[in-house]
Each structure stands twice: as C-alpha cells, then as structure tokens.
Amino acid sequence: MEVAAWSLIVGTLLVLMALSGSALKHLPLSTAMFYLLVGLAIGPLWFGLARVDPIADSKLLEHLTELVVVVSLFSVGLKLSVDLDDPRWLLALRLAVGSMLLTVALITLAGLALGLPLGAAVLLGSILAPTDPVLASDVQVADPEDRSRLRIALTGEGGLNDGTSFPFVMLGLGLLGLHPLGEWGVRWLLLDVVWAVCGGLAIGGVLGTLMGRLVLHLRMRHSQAVGYDDFLALGLIALSYGAALLTTSYGFLAVFAAGVALRRVERRETATHQHEPDVPEPEPEAVVEQALSAPKPPVDADHIATHPAHAPAFLAHAMLGSTERTERIGEVAAVVLLGAMLWAVDWSLVTWWFMPLLFVGIRPLSVAIGLAGSRVVPAQRRLIAWFGVRGIGSLYYLGYAINHGLDAALANTLVALTCGAIVVSIVVHGISVTPLMEKYEKRRSTKRPEE
Template sequence: MEIAAWALIVGSLLVLMALSGSSLKHLPLSTAMLYLPVGLAIGPFWLELARVHPIADARLLEHLTEFVVVVSLFSVGLKLSVELDDRRWLLPLRLAMGSMVITVGLITLVGLAIGLPLGAAVLLGAILAPTDPVLASDVQVSDPEDRSRLRVALTGEGGLNDGTAFPFVMLGLGLLGLHPLGEWGVRWWAVDVVWAVCGGLAIGAALGTLMGRLVLYLRTRHSQAVGYDDFLALGLIGLSYGAALAATTYGFLAVFAAGVALRRVQRQETDAHRKSHDAPAPAPAPDAEAVVEQALTTPDPPVDADHIATQPAHAPAFLAHAMQGSTERVERIGEVAAVVLLGAMLWAVDWALVTWWFVPLLFLVIRPLAVAIGLAGSPVPGTQRRLIAWFGVRGIGSLYYLGYAMNHGLDPALANTLVALTLTTVVASIVAHGISVTPLMERYESMRGRGQKSDRGTPE
C-alpha cells in the first residue's frame, strides 16, 4: 500500500505541475503553497509515509536544496540579458551587497536580543538575509528582452546574494569555533570574502564563455554538438560548481556567473552576425518549443530544429533558449521536492523555540529598512521601492544554509533554535508572498500600462 500511496502522490504532483502554470496565473496562490500541504500530509501529522527530521536528516536537507539552488542560479543568470555596463546592474549589486549586509547586521541584533550567542546570531542573519532565486520566479524577468528595472533588480539580487551570504555563514561558524578565521579575521577576509567571491565569479564567467563559444563554433562551422542541450546545461552547471569548490571559492556565484556569461555570448554572437550582414535589426530568436511545434505541424516545407540550431543567425538564441528551458524544468521539479521536504519536516519543529514576532519584524521592518538604506540616492520610484522591499522572498537558499551549518558541527541546542526560526520564516514567506505576488504584480504592470514611464528597454 505504501508504494501505491507514493505513486499516487508523485503522479498527482507531476500532473499538478503541468496544469498549475496557467491555472494559477491570475489567482492569489503560488505552486509552493500547494506543495507544502503535501509535505505535511506525508509526514507524521497524517499519512506517516515519511519521517524526516531537520537535524537527523541534515545531509539530505543540505544536498537536495544545494542541487535546487545551483540549477536555479544558472537559470537566473541565463534570464539576465542586461549588458554588464548597463546601469540596471547597480540595483541588484546594491541590494545583494549593501542591503543584504545591513539585513545580516539587523538580524544579528535580534538574535542577540533573544539570547543567541554572537556566532549563532550572525549565522541566523546569514541564513535568513539572502532572498531566494527558486521561489521568487513570479517577480523575476519573464524573458531575455525584459528590461523592467523592478524585475531585473529582484532577479539579480536573488542570483547574487545566495553567494554573497556565504562569507557571513563562515563568519558565524568561525565565531562558534567551527571554522578558522585567522588572527583578527585576516584569513576570513582574505579567503572567505575576497578570494572566494572574486574567484567564484571569475571561474563561472570563464567557463560559461568558453562553453558558449565552443558549442556555437561546432554548430555553425561543423554542424556538430547539436541536440542534448539539457545535458550541456547540466554539464556546464556541474563544471562551474565543481571547479569553484575545488578552488575553494563559492560555487553559487560561479554557476550564476556562468549563466550570465552564456547569455552574454549569445547577445555578442547575434550582434556580430547582424553587423556582418548589415541587417537593420537583430536576428529573430526562435523559441525552442515553437521550432519543434513548427517542425511537427508544417509538412511543406518541413522544418528541422537541428538545422535551425546550426544557422549562424539563430544558433546563439536557440542555444540559450534551449538551455534555459531545460534548467527551468529541472528547477521546477527540484522546487517540488524541496517544498515537500520542508512540509514533511514541520512536525519536528519545537514550537516553544519560535519567536513569533520575529517574522513580521523581518518582513515589515528589517527588509524595508535595509532596502531603503541600500537604495538611498538611487532614482527608483516609490512604487518600485515598496515592491522590492516586500518581495524579499525567503526559501530554498535559507534551508540550504541551515543544513550546511548543521553539517559543520553546529551545537544541537543552537540547531534546534535555528531550525525553528528558519522553517517558520520560510513557511511564512511561502504563504505571505505566494498570496500577494499575483495581485501586486498585476497591479504594478497595469499601472505601467496606463501611462506611467515604462522601464522596459530604456536606460535608467
């Protein structure tokens, strides 16, 4: 009966994934809000099909969420086709560095106020400060040509700060005696901050650029390396992440940089082809699914997707579209697994350790204050500032950092407290942001459409 129950649950989730995309598009409901009760149901609260404990099963928590975040960060990087010298990058940089550091500091103060030692308070700040790239897809850029300042800011922040939070995780562990910081923190600053951040970005950018140019060269010059774009995407993710970890740098930043670099190669190759042929506009970027549909439905003349993939005018865009589509599908499956796992762990939370006023303080005071300080002096309208302040989604990345800390020797008593605070915060974020994202973003887009200054495709 247990196998039958699991088959029914998994099958229902897969069907739900396929149907929910369009069905929930205009409802105040996110897919994560549907997956969470499934996790609750399979745990000891009801069906007792799984008994997952966040501390006893910390390795499962860390490695599952690690995989989901890594794939999501690469996908986020591919979405951002904004040129590196575009001023829109200033907003995600200010959010991922300035606002996130402020958030870590403010959460640390709260942690000290509720009785945590300094190291655990810093660790709590590092776990909950970064916004999530996985559960925030509804507020990210919708396509490569999307230049919305709001969406670029939130997308770039989610891509960057899951890596820039890592130095503070190491600092918190170091203050607890679980990681070497060096005398006066010199080692932490030199290795965990400067080298790990810069090295991770450099490794990812180099591999993304090399992979993109190699594949396009083989396709356009020799009609080789065609197909299996999902393998290419996962292979590049693995290479970037593995190389970064081997070099003692941050793999999260490496895979994000690899995605950004691959998209940059696509734009450069497309522009170069256009200029060499004196075309008045960039060559069209066919969607992979549209090409396949045309191949199946147009008998005369037949269209071969592999042929399109090797044409210099279309190959760069085809490669980027195919790799993004592949990673987004894997990301969605990973999101289901991670959110169901979260629901299945809630039975083990010690609710007596939950500080109930912490979540509203984080969402309504700490995040808005950090955003206000981080974006001080920037030309961001009030409506966009308020939306950026509200959509500080906490999710799978926070679960990963929690698992990482527990697997590096965190004291069980401190682990119980951090588990209680982290899981309640992530669940509250799933519900609060899941309910509000559709009406708020529809209202924002409607306001833009009614005549407010558009921020799509214009320098700001």
C-alpha cells in the same frame, strides 16, 4: 506498499500541477503553498507517509536544497540579458551587497535580543539574509527581453546574494569555533571573502564564456554539437560548481556567473551576425521558440540551431528551458520536504515578533538604505522591499550549518526560526504576489517598459 504510495503521490502532484498551473497564475496563491500543504499531508501530522527530521536528516536537507539552488542560479543568470555596464546591474549589486550586509547585521542584533550567542546570531543573519532565487520566480525577469528595473533588480539580487551571504555563514561558524578564522579574522577575510567571492565569479565567467563560444563555433562553422542542450546546461552547471569547490571558492556565484556569461556570449554573437551582409536578419524570437516546442522538427530545428542568425538565441533558449523545467521539479521536491519536516520543528522556540520584524522592518529598512539616491521610483521601491522572499537557499544554509557540527540546542533554535520565516514567506508572499505584480504590470504598460 510504500513505493506504490509514493508513486501515486508524486504522479498525482505532477499531473495536477501540469493541469492547473496556468490557472493558479491568476489566483492569489502560489505553487509553493500547494507543495507545502502536500508535504504536511504526507508527514506524521496527517497521513504519516514520510518522516523527515531536519536534524537527523540534515544531509538530505543540505544536498537536495543545494542541487535545487545551483540549477536555479544558473537559470537566473541566463535570464539576465542586460549588458554588464547597464545601470540596472548597479541596483542588483546594491541590494545583494549593501542591503544584504545591513540585513545580516540587523538580524544579528535581533538574534542577540533572542538570547543567541554572537556566533549563532550571525549565523541566523546569514541564513535568513539572502532572498530566494527559486521561490521568487514570479517577481523575476519573465523573459530575456524584459527590461523592467524592478524585475532585473530582484532577479540579480537573488542570483548574487546566495553567494555573497556565504562569508557570513563561515563567520558565524567561526565565532562558534566550527571554522578557522585566523588571527584577527585575517584568514576569513582573505580566503572566505576576497578569494572565495572573486574566484567563484571568475571561474563561472570564464567557463560560461568558453562553453558558449565553443558550442556556437562548432554549430555555426561545422554544424556539429547539435542537440542535447539539456546535457550542455547541466554539464556547464556541474563544471562551474565543481571547479569552484575544488578551488575553495563559492560554487553558487560560479554557476550564476556562468549563466550570465553564456547569455553575454549569445548577445554578442547575435549582434555580430545581424550586421553581416551575407547573413539574413534574424527572425523574431518566436521562430526559435517554435522550433524548440514543435513535436518533431529535426530538420528545421537543426537548421535554426546551426544558422548564424539564430544559433546563439537557440542555444540560450534551449538551455534556459531545460534548467527551468529542472528547477520546477526541484522546487516541488524541496518544498514538499519542508512541509514533511514541519512536524519535527519545536514551535515553542519561535519568537513570533521576529517574523514581522524581518519582513516589514528589517527588509524595508535595508532596501531603503541600500537604494538611497537611486532612480528607483517609490512604487518599485515598495515592491522590492516587500518581495524579500525567503526559501530554499535559507534551507541549504541551515543544513550546511547543522552538518558542520552545530550544537543541538542551537540547531533546534535555528531550525525553528528558519522554518518559521520560510513558511511565513511562502504564505504571505504567495498570497500577495499575483495581485501586486498584476497591478504593477498594468501600471507599467502605460509607462516606459523599463519602469
């Protein structure tokens, strides 16, 4: 009966979201809020169909969220089609490095005020500092041609800081005696910071570039390697992530860099073939999207996939579409899992003044300092400060810490604070995202597109 019940629940949920997803976009609600309620409903608090414990089932928590974040980061990288020397990238870097470091430090101070030991306070800061690439899709770049400074900054931040916060997870574990830091922290600095960050970015960048060039060469020159773009996307994700882990660098940064590199190859190849005299000008991107969405267009789709004018955009669109679909399914699983384990959270361990401090104190202050002197207008700065969405990435780091030997008492405290922050984020950001972003887009339409 359990299999039948689960089949009914999952099937109903997926069908409902397919039928009502477009309607929810115009309401002050998010799909994550709905998934969270479903998770609560199937947990012991309501129907008792699933019993998930964040401590006992920490392996499931870690590996499920790891998979969802990895796919999401690759998708985020593919969305960012701005050149690497574009000043918009600087905003994302300032948020993902400067603002993130300040957020870790401020949450650490708050953790000490909560009575946590230094290592656990640093760990709390590193768990809650990164913004989420999965649940923040409504404020990210809508399509590769989007040049909004706000959306690019938030998208780049979400792609980068899930990796740049990893060194502080290791630092927190090291201060608790669960990870070697070396004398005076030298090992941590050289391996967990310098090598792991640089190595992850380099591995992903190289693999994404090589994969993009190889596939486009085979398609445009030999009309080979056509189709199975979803396999290519998942294969590149797995190669980048696996290679990074084997070299003890950060896989999250590797898959993000692979997505960015693949999009860079697409832009270069498109620009190159646009100016070749024997190649017609590429038609609008609608042609590529139509070919991908047509019910059965084997000849036309294969022709577009191998045509020099369209092949690069076709490859990028197809891979982005497949990873976005996988990401959406992963979001369902991860948020339902969160809802199903809320029964096991010791809510008495949550100090509720910490939540407004995090979202309306620490986040705005870190953004204001991180973006000081930038060209971001006040309205954009306020939206960036507000949309510091916490979600699946924080759940991953929580599971990772628990599985590395975190003390049971500290684990329960971090579970309560992390789950509390994520639930608050899902609710307050889910309610506010639609009206705030619609207002922003309306104002943006009357100004320059990059505003």
